[in-house]
Amino acid sequence: MTLRLPNAMFFKLLVASGMMLVMAIIMLMFSDRASAHGYVESPGSRAYLCKLGQNENCGSIVWEPQSLEAPKGFPQAGPADGQIASAAGKFPELDEQYATRWSKVPMTAGMRAFTWKFTAPHATTNWKYYITKQNWDRNAPLSRNSFDLTPFCTENYGGKRPPFSYTNTCNVPYRTGYQVILAVWEIHDTGNAFYNVIDVDFGGNLDSQVPTVPSDLSATEVAATSVSLAWNASNDNVGVTNYKIYNGSELIGTVSGSTLSYSVIGLNSNTSYTFTVRAEDAVGNISDTSQAVTVSM
Known part of the structure; x- marks a missing residue:
């Protein structure tokens, strides 16, 4: 029995078709991205x-x-x-x-x-x-x-x-x-x-004075799964209505403008936490972030 191999032209067409198929697949894969x-x-x-x-x-x-x-x-x-x-x-x-x-x-x-x-x-x-x-x-x-x-x-x-x-x-x-x-x-x-x-x-030109930054943030008490924070009051031309407490970038609590402390509970052992505080006035002006305090449980 004689086995006849495809001629050179057939091989060229086969290779070219294969390359076009591969290129089409690649284009489909990456077109969405x-x-x-x-x-x-x-x-x-x-x-x-x-x-x-x-x-x-x-x-x-x-x-x-x-x-x-x-x-x-x-x-x-x-x-x-x-x-x-x-x-x-x-x-x-x-x-x-x-x-x-x-x-x-x-x-x-x-x-x-x-x-x-x-x-x-x-x-x-x-x-x-x-x-x-x-x-x-x-x-x-x-x-x-x-x-x-x-x-x-x-x-x-x-x-x-x-x-x-x-x-x-x-x-x-x-x-x-x-x-x-x-x-x-x-x-x-x-x-x-x-x-x-x-x-x-936003239009208007109402109260635009931002409260001063809460100062001297500190961890006053550290327990196994909790920590107490304290800071000094901010000043504002109208008055501070609340303080916002953050763990990293996450807001974890809010207290009134007359409250200068906050207790964080439910913390995990062998973990570090970084806390900051910001002051807010009645029209929503918010102070810059206080200096951070880091606590290791």
Whole structure:
């Protein structure tokens, strides 16, 4: 019996077809990740208002407001100071910052909806929202010092994929005048997140004086599973209404403005905890964070 082998042309066609098949598979595998981008559509982010023409001289972001992607982990990681609005400098025009540079979206304190538009959904860890301090420097590039670094809103999503439009409902803190909200969409299965800044105007010029920072925070009593904290009073032009106590970035308790101590219970042995305190007045002005006290159980 004679066995005939395919000719050279057949081999070439076979190899070429195989390569095209492999390339098609690779494109299918990565197309979702490459197009998995998004932006804040409402209230309109700085980049989205560029796309709409409400912001001018924005550079190439007008074609791709969904592409503000940078390493995740803000504020410990993520875009460098001065490059927060541009997602690490990719769209440098967005980092231009002075009081009259950008269009502002009207904003009021209280429960507000933030809607993301996704060009393709992506596995999501969470969304976080930060807001500038009341008296931030509106004429300096955005930095971590511009923001209250405790997010006022966090929605965890557990690695699921959201629909093409998704809304977070957040309790926006009280502010007056021009402020910036930083919205962060953290991706679950990559090292990146998407950063959108939203220029907002709260209007008015009511009480804007922030309470002074609570001082001399200390751990007065440490037991097996509890610790007592104490601090000195803050000052405010109207008056401090409450103090907020944090373990790391987590709010764990609130006491009245006349109370200068707090007991933390239910702690774990062989564990370190870092506590801070902030003061708040009647209209929602919140002080900077006190110095931290670390306790090892």
